Amino acid sequence: MTEKMTMVKALNTGLRAAMDKDPKVIVMGEDVGRLGGVFRVTEGLQKDFGEGRVMDTPLAESAILGTAIGMTFRGFRPVVEIQFDGFVYPAYDQIVSQVARMHFRSGGRVPMPIVIRIPFGGGIGAVEHHSDSPEAQFALTSGLKVVSCADPHDAHWMIQQAIESDDPVVFMEPKRRYWESGQVDTASTELPLLASRVVRSGADATLIAYGPMVKTCLESAAAAAEEGLDLEVIDLRTLSPLDLGPVLESVRRTGHAVVVHEAQRTLGLGAEIASRITEECFYSLEAPVQRVTGYDMPYPPSRVEEEFLPGLDRILDAVDRARAY
Amino acid sequence: MSDPSVHAVADSPLVQLLTPEGVRTTSPEHAYDGSLADIQDLFRDLVMTRRLDTEAFALQRHGELGLWPPALGQEAAQVGSARALRPQDFAFPTYRDHGVVLCRGEDPVHLLSIFRGSSLGGWDPADHNVALPNIIIGAQTLHATGYAMALTIEGLVGTGDPERDAASIAYLGDGATSQGDFNEALDWAAVHQAPVVFFCQNNHYAISVPLERQTRVPIVQRADGFGLPGVRVDGNDVLACHAVTTAALQRARDGQGPTLIEAVTYRMGPHTTSDDPTRYREAAEADGWRAKDPIERVRLYLAAEGVSQDWFDGVQAEADALGVHLREACQNIPEPDLAALFDHVHVDTTPETEQQKAEYVAWRDSLEGSVA
Ligand SMILES: Cc1ncc(C[n+]2csc(CCOP(=O)(O)OP(=O)(O)O)c2C)c(N)n1
Numbered sequence: 001m002t003e004k005m006t007m008v009k010a011l012n013t014g015l016r017a018a019m020d021k022d023p024k025v026i027v028m029g030e031d032v033g034r035l036g037g038v039f040r041v042t043e044g045l046q047k048d049f050g051e052g053r054v055m056d057t058p059l060a061e062s063a064i065l066g067t068a069i070g071m072t073f074r075g076f077r078p079v080v081e082i083q084f085d086g087f088v089y090p091a092y093d094q095i096v097s098q099v100a101r102m103h104f105r106s107g108g109r110v111p112m113p114i115v116i117r118i119p120f121g122g123g124i125g126a127v128e129h130h131s132d133s134p135e136a137q138f139a140l141t142s143g144l145k146v147v148s149c150a151d152p153h154d155a156h157w158m159i160q161q162a163i164e165s166d167d168p169v170v171f172m173e174p175k176r177r178y179w180e181s182g183q184v185d186t187a188s189t190e191l192p193l194l195a196s197r198v199v200r201s202g203a204d205a206t207l208i209a210y211g212p213m214v215k216t217c218l219e220s221a222a223a224a225a226e227e228g229l230d231l232e233v234i235d236l237r238t239l240s241p242l243d244l245g246p247v248l249e250s251v252r253r254t255g256h257a258v259v260v261h262e263a264q265r266t267l268g269l270g271a272e273i274a275s276r277i278t279e280e281c282f283y284s285l286e287a288p289v290q291r292v293t294g295y296d297m298p299y300p301p302s303r304v305e306e307e308f309l310p311g312l313d314r315i316l317d318a319v320d321r322a323r324a325y
Numbered sequence: 326m327s328d329p330s331v332h333a334v335a336d337s338p339l340v341q342l343l344t345p346e347g348v349r350t351t352s353p354e355h356a357y358d359g360s361l362a363d364i365q366d367l368f369r370d371l372v373m374t375r376r377l378d379t380e381a382f383a384l385q386r387h388g389e390l391g392l393w394p395p396a397l398g399q400e401a402a403q404v405g406s407a408r409a410l411r412p413q414d415f416a417f418p419t420y421r422d423h424g425v426v427l428c429r430g431e432d433p434v435h436l437l438s439i440f441r442g443s444s445l446g447g448w449d450p451a452d453h454n455v456a457l458p459n460i461i462i463g464a465q466t467l468h469a470t471g472y473a474m475a476l477t478i479e480g481l482v483g484t485g486d487p488e489r490d491a492a493s494i495a496y497l498g499d500g501a502t503s504q505g506d507f508n509e510a511l512d513w514a515a516v517h518q519a520p521v522v523f524f525c526q527n528n529h530y531a532i533s534v535p536l537e538r539q540t541r542v543p544i545v546q547r548a549d550g551f552g553l554p555g556v557r558v559d560g561n562d563v564l565a566c567h568a569v570t571t572a573a574l575q576r577a578r579d580g581q582g583p584t585l586i587e588a589v590t591y592r593m594g595p596h597t598t599s600d601d602p603t604r605y606r607e608a609a610e611a612d613g614w615r616a617k618d619p620i621e622r623v624r625l626y627l628a629a630e631g632v633s634q635d636w637f638d639g640v641q642a643e644a645d646a647l648g649v650h651l652r653e654a655c656q657n658i659p660e661p662d663l664a665a666l667f668d669h670v671h672v673d674t675t676p677e678t679e680q681q682k683a684e685y686v687a688w689r690d691s692l693e694g695s696v697a
Binding site: 030031033034035036038056057058059060062063086087089090125126127128129265266295296297298300301302303304305307308313314317 | 420460501503504506531539540661662678688689
């Protein structure tokens, strides 16, 4: 049973399904109730589930995470919304010092089934602090799981799988893809939460991306196809732990790998992925792994974000560079 | 709120010196002692602030700005407090405090530039002693506290020299009072008796979330628990805002420590141009506040005092000129240059930054070459 919907709607129906299924699932965050969230992801949930399960919180991110921790001690499964990427830092201490370590500190006795939803990334012409890509800062924190959806189908299912996980999941939502529609198969889950996926197969080079850049890579591959170049595109889906099986298998075939993300380059996920590919596929590589990323500067004013963010030209240029070796 | 566990925030007396009908009143502890000419100056500032705001709103609707957070209805709080500052005082505004930035003498085109997506602020805070507007809720309350602590260390407090003694002021909204940063700022300011004034514009909403969801007590009462005085003022009354802020700043400069001011006002417009307030509040609520308009009451007062229509027309003409200027200036805001931005990542640029800049420039030049 497939249905066409936007990613916002897909997340909304996913949340709704999870709340229907388990009365311990609660949603909390700034403006998630009456307004339905600034992106309307939680639209209508408060009306249907009540203010006890869909809570407009005071404006305090550290408190949102800190109280969510307390709720898990009573068996609740909080799904918290951080309004924008740049506002997660007041909660950073609670996430990395508390949420991420509780299970470990308790010798496996205390699960932390918290989902931290973060609309992230740029490309929507927003003001400062509304376009950051902080995923690596969570991916390098042991104890957290970090995932990112790239299309409505995955959004719908991954949010439900994240809520079912007994581990804390940082759920990165590509806000520039929120309003794009796609087919959602509401009857099948297809893939587990922590699995990457080949979204386009090809023989000449492998593009590796997640979240907002998956679509950009697919567009790049379509453009390359017109020039007779056959690019494979892999959606990582899970950023921590990484699922590099399909990546390594692909690079062994194509001999060329290009990692694409919006986040700044230094110590970004591309660094880890390039290093792992080099360790595992050294003899198959025909060129060094290329990275196409944001530059190492705070996110710039929006009128130059198109130049800051990886686009088709920069991605195809990297493919050419790799193939020129 | 339909949730019975959440109660309306209790009321607490307000300092008011000018009624919505334009009649001067008195308050036991606060008085406005400016002249009629001073009130005319405040009126001009109010009108200019509103013009900047409505012009920017219109520019956003015409696609010239990406976003605008309107200050409509909050002009008296911003102008009254900012005009209480001396040049040597220092203001830390938020993204909505356009009137503060304007009154400090900073070019309002900078504000357009931020919301156009052309800059992240870009001015030197030292030029007019006004920091770049802060978007992260509550963070600037600590900056203002630190600034005030520095003033104390430098001996610029309590010398008795009005040209020397200085204070800082932090602007914040009602939502910001829930943040840890704000509570930490109150604590530090009180512990250090820092010369800082916390000026909270309680406009009753943090985006969609009403005041009742942030606090159970009037914001002014927060001061009690931290050990600093609090004053609650009619935020739509420019004379009262000016009077209470003047007194609080003087206390601070005299070395008597911080004050929390709660200016009770209302956000007449949406949170930003992207927001739809009909989803979370009744139109009737805003109508009640429209009758308390911060500009109209000053107009009524001045007219009753015999200020001529010519003078009002003159202010109107000035506002119109500001509008024309902003429209033109907005279109002439230079496009940012990503290459130049690499130069501002650090003071001492790094080899890595230089290398990425060179890479970007080479890439950009290659595109230009391919087009030609
Ligand atoms: C740390 C942080 N969290 C969330 C936001 C998103 N946000 C922007 S404005 C706002 C409401 C602020 O309300 P208030 O402090 O009352 O100020 P007002 O907008 O009413 O002037 C929110 C939640 C933010 N900017 N910073």
